[in-house]
Amino acid sequence: MSEEETTAVPGAPETSETSAPDAEVHVPVETQETVEVGLVRTVRYGAILVGGAALFALIGFVASFFYPVEEDADYTVGQVAGYMIVVGAAIGLGVAAVVALILSRIAKRRTGSALVVHTTVS
Secondary structure (H helix, E strand, C coil): CCEEEEEECCCCCCCCCCCCCCCCCCCCEEEEEEEEEEEECCCCHHHHHHHHHHHHHHHHHHHHCCCCCCCCCCCCHHHHHHHHHHHHHHHHHHHHHHHHHHHHHHHHHCEEEEEEEEEEEC
């Protein structure tokens, strides 16, 4: 399914009678070839993993303020919030990885094809 077509590039200098007989002027030639290519969808793993970690870290941060810390406790609200951010991010990373793998499986089912025009100028 390949078609080739050769044409001279418009606006290219052509040889004139006033140029020296030994000097050759190169006229660019454009060659176009139409090729059918396959298209495969893919998932952006990095974006999904970072998004999942950030979302669950935010959920952990907000959840840390719903549980009161007693006055004589050995830890502060800030320490609890920091711990919950780390735990939430770790859980979010795992959940996002599973979601990304599932989305990848779904995306691989959808394939297609397209026509591409490959142009070469020489």
